[in-house]
Amino acid sequence: MRLHRLRITAFGPFGGTQEVDFDDLSAAGLFLLHGPTGAGKTSVLDAVCFALYGSVPGARQGGSLRSDHAAAGVRTEVALELSVAGRRLEVTRQPPWERAKKRGTGTTTEKAQSHLREYDAPAGSWKDLSRSHQEIGEEVTQLLGMSREQFCQVVLLPQGDFARFLRADAEARGKLLGRLFDTRRFAAVEQRLAELRRAAETRVRAGDTELLADAHRMQQAAGEIVELPLPGLDPGDPGLAGSVLEWAAVARGTARERHTVAHCAQQAAESAQAAADRALDDVRDVARLQRRHAEATERAARLEESSADHDEVRTRMERGRKAEAVGPALDVRDTTEAEHRRATDAETRTRARLPEEFADSGASGLATAARRAAEELGGLESARRAERRLTDAAAERDALDRQERADEDVLHEADGWLSGWEANRADLRTRIETAQEANTHAEQLAVRREPAQARLAAARLRDRLARDTDDAHALVLTAREAAVDAQAHWLDLKELRLKGIAAELAAGLVDGQACAVCGATEHPAPARKVEGHVDRQAEEAALAAHRRADERRAEAERRLGVSREALAAATAEAGDTPTELLAEQFAELERRYSAARDAASGLHAAREALDRAEREHDRRLAAQQEAARRVASRASARDALDRERASLEDELTQARGAAASVSARAAQLERQAALLGEAADAARVADDTARRLKDADARLADAAFRAGFDTPAAAAAALLDDDAHRALQRRLDARQQEEAAVRSVLAEPDTAAAAGRPAVDLAAAEQAAVAAVRRVRDTASARDAAARRCAELDRLSLRASAAVRRLGPLREEYDRVARLATLTAGTSADNERRMRLESYVLAARLEQVAAAATARLQRMSSGRYTLVHSDDRAGRGRSGLGLHVVDAWTGRERDTATLSGGETFFASLALALGLADVVTDEAGGVRLDTLFIDEGFGSLDDQTLDEVLDVLDSLRERDRSVGIVSHVADLRRRIHAQLEVVKGRSGSIVRQRSGD
Incomplete structure (x- = not known):
């Protein structure tokens, strides 16, 4: 690249x-x-x-x-x-x-x-x-x-990271190498094996736990029949399966023996129960017959005692049959009498509500008076309409008066508001102009506000930087003095070491080996170290202290330069004006700006107030004109209503008579017509029921004489209703049946023979039968319990055997996975160096890095230093990521953390370059130009x-x-x-x- x-x-x-x-x-x-x-x-x-x-x-x-x-x-x-x-x-x-x-x-x-x-x-x-x-x-x-992390380590070589890498422990080195070489798959293998081990162990322990649970269930099912205790083993312990199966075999044999004994006991109890049941049946038959004969004798005696009541019931039944012929006439007379009482009561109530003038009138007189009231009521309909119109006219007159008063209020309010309109409008326009002027002034102040604020901030920064510059200058003076003292101390120690260098060289002389200075193999008088001798370590420590002091001096001077540059920039922006004066000027400007902003904030409100006032002026002027128009048109309507009211009142005065109103007169006539009609109907009904009651009395007297009764009252007393007749007939039938049943029982031969025998002991026979049943039930329960115990032990034994068979492959798998997991995790006894799999792979990569770095380190150190990978154990007994340096001058191998500052630099540089080569090869050999x-x-x-x-x-x-x-x-x-x-x-x- x-x-x-x-x-x-x-x-x-x-x-x-x-x-x-x-x-x-x-x-x-x-x-x-x-x-x-x-x-x-x-x-x-x-x-x-x-x-x-x-x-x-x-x-x-x-x-x-x-x-x-x-x-x-x-x-x-x-x-x-x-x-x-x-x-x-x-x-x-x-x-x-x-x-x-x-x-x-x-x-x-x-x-x-x-x-x-x-x-x-x-x-x-x-x-x-x-x-x-x-x-x-x-x-x-x-x-x-390469990933981003690898690129930053390979192309952008950070020396500080590799200097820390040289001094780091195995864990820190492992983290860096793991990011660069992406050994996550090996760590994933470790983790996966550990997970498989835990999963296999969990399955084995779960199987053992289930097996122990079945063993405890067998112990619970066996109860106390097995004296041998369960094996005291935990899940995962070897030999658990065999111990459980052995104990289960003993429990099954003991349970079968107990089942055989319980079966024999049950058969004996069932034979005894059959004999007791037969004896109880015989005793019950004799006791039943004896009890039957005694009961029949008692019933015959009770029948003899109740013969008089039986004769009286037969007499009442005969009189009731004769009175049944008089029953219809009695019913007619009672019904007619009840109707006559109701009619008479109704007539009395209706006459009580009539005026006194109709108290003695008959039914025809009352009907005539009701017709006259209805005719007068029909003539009041026209007067009712006139009365309703009079009420409406009065309401309309009141409405006109209310409208008159409302319009007067509107006119008065509009006149008052419109009188001050011009002054109010001028005041609102003045508020708008004042707010506009304040807004313009606020904009002008805002232009001056930001520069003033920036200048104040620069002045405060200037003051702070001035203090920081003074502090930085003091630190520079102190750092310079410390650097001079450290340099002088180092030079003194170096001079002392040079004076005693012979003793230092003599310390490494060995008889028979050539001296590094003169080449002699004999050393008769080697130099001795004197008191206060300075060795190499002391000189290097002083040199390192001198360099650190010089670095602190340089850093202090750099910070002083930065502070001075910042101070100059802040002073150029703020000027020489004191910060307090700038703060006062900015505060005054801020106060004036805030006041202008507050005054300008009312501009929008003033404009809205003027718009609302103009709309209110238009509304009130229109309302004033509309109210004046309504007042002018309302006078003619009021006069027409007054004339109509006078005419209606004259008409109503004639129609209502002495009543308060036409409606009251009409209601009076309606009530009177209704009462007269109701009274006339009630009088006619009372007269009719009186005639029918007289006819019913005559027919009842004739029916009672023909039935053989002296009076109708005697016939009514002898009459039986349906319930009484059925009750008497049931009593007669029950006595007849009882007499027949008693004669039948006393005539039975078995009952008579049992009555002649001595009384039997039924309670003793029943107790014997109950005891026999209890013995059968107890023995059956014992046999069932023994059978259930045998079945449960057989079931659990089969289940335990199946669990043992399933656990066999699981235990083998667990042993195999556990060996692999402990080996890759570095905890196995077979892993002598206790090296994890990921550490093993990283150790191989580190060995490659050390070899690649050594080629450059030897050149940079003139052949003195060589980087080697070490498998020595470090920290928690683990090993694999050690890194040592071999010093060719001394022939010793030591940890890279003991390198000096300069040695650490070119060692870390060589390590970085070597790591770059290895990572490049790992990434596919991409050329890094x-x-x-x-x-x-x-x-x-x-x-x-x-x-x-x-x-x-x-x-x-x-x-x-x-x-x-x-x-x-x-x-x-x-x-x-x-x-x-x-x-x-x-x-x-x-x-x-x-x-x-």
Whole structure:
């Protein structure tokens, strides 16, 4: 993959459009990307990553990609032209953009846009491939063969990450390597085996639990017949199945023995019960016959005692049959008498409601008076109509009076309101003019308000930056003193070490081996370390402290420069005016602006009030004219109503007579006619019922004499109703049946013979039979329980045997999966180094990385250092991701965390380059012609820097280019091809210089 051209618009710190020609920079092989802190060096690399993958590196995700310096109408865009896999492509991406609406106010958000083109060399033009985010992402990932995380680690080499990688533990290394080499499938294998193991274990335990549950059910079914306890094993324990089956066999044998004993006991109880039942039947027959004879004797005695009552009932029955001939005449007489009483009562009630003048009138006189009242009532209909019209006329006259008063109120109110109309209209127009003037004044003040507010904010920032600058200057002085002291301390220790270097070299002398200085193999008087001797570690610690102090000094000076630049900018905007005076001026301006806004806020309300007043004026003027017209037309109507009322009153005075009104007179006549008609009808009915009652008395006396009764009352007393007649007949029939039944029982031979025998003991025979039944029931229950126990134990035993057969393959599967799961998880005894499967794969990758990194590390360290992979155990007994460095000067192997700052840099650089090679091979061997290395060169001395640059220069073989991102000033002299990022108040810009 080779980068050709990058175009950035409104992205990060770049407010405008900036272009980077990587072909020009890559011509020299090495090029430098530099600039002050915060200028946007990293943003150039972010733009490359965003163009390819649609997102920036992980540590910088989540923020806005749009530049704060960009103009409102300029959209953020990144376009990258590159060659990969023999194809020349151009990727253009635009993140989501919030812009002002084309119509109306507010903003709208446009969606992200992507565009992929390919250069067609034969045609000499670009052709579109896709505008889909997903398709472009898949195409780029497939061509590069790397994910975004791998690209950021391989192409954008972050030195700080690999320095931490050298000092990290196995777990942290595993996380980084896992992201780069995508070993998730091996971790998935571990997880899947662990899941299979848990699932198999769950199935085995579930089977054992079910088997133990069946064993407990068998124990519960067996009860106390088995003295042998259940085996005390838990689910998963070996031997559980055999123990359960053995116990089940013992329980089944014992249960069958108990069932045989219960069967024999039941047969004996059933024989005893049959004998007891036969004896009870014999005793019951004799007792029944004896009881039957005694009852018949008692019934015969009771019949003899009730013979007198029987004769009286027969006499009453005979008199009742004779009185039945008189019954119809009695019924007619009672009915006629009841009708006559009702008619007489009705006549009395109706006559009581009549006037006294009709008290003695007969039925014909009452009917005549009712006809006269009805005729007079018919003559009042015309008077009724006149009375209703008089009421309507009075209502109309009242309505005219109410309308008269309402119109007078309308005229009075309209006159009063219209009299003040001119003054009210002038006042409203004055309010509108005043509000318009205030609105104009508020607009003028608003123009002055924003600059004043910005100047006040700049003044406050100026004051704060002045304080920050003073604090930064004090920190610079302190850092400079500390750096000078640290340098002096390091030089002193270095001088002391040089003085005692002979003793340090003598410490490594061995008899028989050549001296590194003189070559002698004998060492008769080696130098000795004196008190206060300074070794190499102390000198390196002092040098590291000196470098840290110098870095703090440089950082303090940089912060002081930044503060001074910001202070100068704030002072240029705010001027020299004190902040307090600016605050007072802005407060006064704000007060005047608020007052003008408040006064102008009533403009709309005043205009609406004037519109409402004008509409009200038109409405009241029209109402005044309409009310005057109605008053003029109402006088003639009032006179006509007065004349009509006088005529109607004369007519009604003659018609109502002494009554209060015609309606009252008509109601009086209606009630009188109705009462007279009702009284006449009641009188006629009373006369008719009196005649029919006299005829009924004569017929009743004749019927009683013919039936043999002295008076009608005697016949009525002897008459029986249906219920009484049926009751007497039932008594006669019941006595006849009872006499026949008693004679039949006393004549039976068996009953007479049983009566001559002694009394039997029925209770004793019944108790014996009940005891026999109880014994049969108890023995049957015992036999049924024994049979159920046998059946339940047989069923549960078959179920347990089937469960044992099913558990066999499950146990074998669990043992096999458990061995594999513990082996891949590193917890098996067969896994001597306790290395997980994923760690094993990563260890192989780490071994490849270490081998690839060593080729460059030896060159950068002049053959001193070699990176090796270690399988030693570390942390929780695991191993596989150890990384050591072999020092050729001492011949010792030590952990990479013990490297110094400069050694850590070129070791991490070698590791990054080696990792890039391995990841590239892993990704399918995609050639990477453009690499970037980020920072870390400031910790190198001149000689080491030359060696590192030689290694980087070797990367140019086969037309490969390397970009270095660094602040080191010496690199600007060594590397001629440069891309400088310059920051300013309106955003950053790039300046490109070729290597010529």
